[in-house]
Amino acid sequence: MNNSTCDFKWIITPHEKKDLSAAKKMFPIEVSRTARRFHRQIPGYRMSPLVSLPNLATMFKVGGIWVKDEASRLELNSFKVLGGSFALYRFIQERLHISDEQMSYSYLISNEVKEKLGDITFASATDGNHGRGIAWAAQKLGHRCVIYVHSETSQRRIDAIRGYGATVKVIDGNYDDAVRQIVVDAKENGWEIISDTSWEGYSQIPTWIMQGYSTMMAEIQEQFSAQGITRPTHVFVQAGVGALAASVIGYYHSLCGENAPTCVVVEPEDAACLFASASTENREIRNVDGDLDTIMAGLACGSPSEIAWNVLRQTVDAFVTVPDYIAAKGMRVYATPLKGDPFIVSGESGAVTLGALLSILRENGADQLRDFLKIDEHSQILLINTEGNTDPVLFRQIIWEGSNPVPEEYWFDRE
C-alpha cells in the first residue's frame, strides 16, 4: 500500500495461517547448532554483540530496540562470512564424505584435505560483502577464488576482496548480470560456484549459506535469554536477494511456530524485488531491472533467491521499501546516539532497518502499518546491523559531510 503523506511504501501480507513447512525444512534447530559448532572453531570467532538502545526505545515509546551488531564479525565487517564459510565447509565435507564429528576446522585447513581435494577454484558474483567472505574463506583453505562484481561496485569494495587474494573481474551491468556471467564462465573453466542466491537447478549451496547465517540467531537467542527475554516481538530485516531475511525469519518460524515474532522485510525503493513479488496476486517471484541505483550496495539486487522466497512468501508480515536517505539517517542515528545509548558503526545496508523503523514509528501517514504491526511500549524489536564501515568514503560522505539528507518535511523536529 502507498500513502501519499509518507516517504516510504509498504505492503502488508496477512496470513490466515502461516505455512511453516519451508521454514522448518530449511532451518531445523540442529542446523543452527552445527553451524555454530563450526564457526566457533574458526580462530578469532567470538559472539557478535547484541546491543540495546534503551533511550531511543523510550523516546519512541517502545519496550526495547535491540541491535545484533555484525560490524566486527571475524574482522570482515559483515555477517556475510558466516554463510560463505559454512557453505565451503559443507561442500568439502560432502566431497570427502566426512561426518560432522570427524570434520574439525583444523582438519578442514590441513594439507591432507587440500591434497584430497586437488586444485579447486571457488567463484561467486557479489555486490561486495559476500565476495569478501568467500575470498577470505578460500584463502584460509588455500584455494583459488574468482569474484565477479558489477560496474557500480566501489573501488574500496574491490580492493577489500583482492586483499584476500581473489581475482576480481568487473562485469558490465548490474549484480544480476554479474551472476549470469559467472554461471557461464564457471561452466567453461570448471569453477565451483558458491552463490548466495539460488535459481532453478542451483539450490544446495545457497541453502548452506542461509543455514550458515543461523549462527547469528543462535547467538541472539542466547543473548536475549540472558536478558530474560524469550524472543523478540518484532524483527526488521533488510534484503537484497532475500537469503538473510529468509534465514532470520525462517529460523524464528521454525523455532517459535505460530508464536514467531512479527517480521518486516526492508528494501531500497529502486531494488525492491521482494516487495514486487509480494505485490503479485499469488505472491509469485518478480524481478525488477534497471541499474538498481541505491547507496545500499549490499541490497542492490533485482532477482529474489527462489529458495529464500519460498520461506518469505509464507512468513513475512510486511514488506517495506525506502528511499536512500532513510538508510543514511539510520547510519547517523547509530553514529550519534542519545545520551547513554552506545555508539554503533553501521554502513548503508546495515542501517536501513533502523531508519525504516523510526520512520514507521514517527510518520503520521504510517498509522495503518503501525496498527497492523501492533508495536507498543511492550515491544522488543530486533534489528541487525549487517555491516560496519565497509565503504569508508561513502561512510564519511554520509556521516561527516551529510550527503543524502532527510527532506525537511520529514525531519523529526518539525512544526
Ligand SMILES: Cc1ncc(COP(=O)(O)O)c(C=O)c1O
Ligand atoms: C551488508 C548487507 N546486508 C544485507 C544484505 C542482504 O542479504 P541478501 O542478499 O541475502 O538479502 C547484504 C547482501 O549482500 C549485505 O551485504
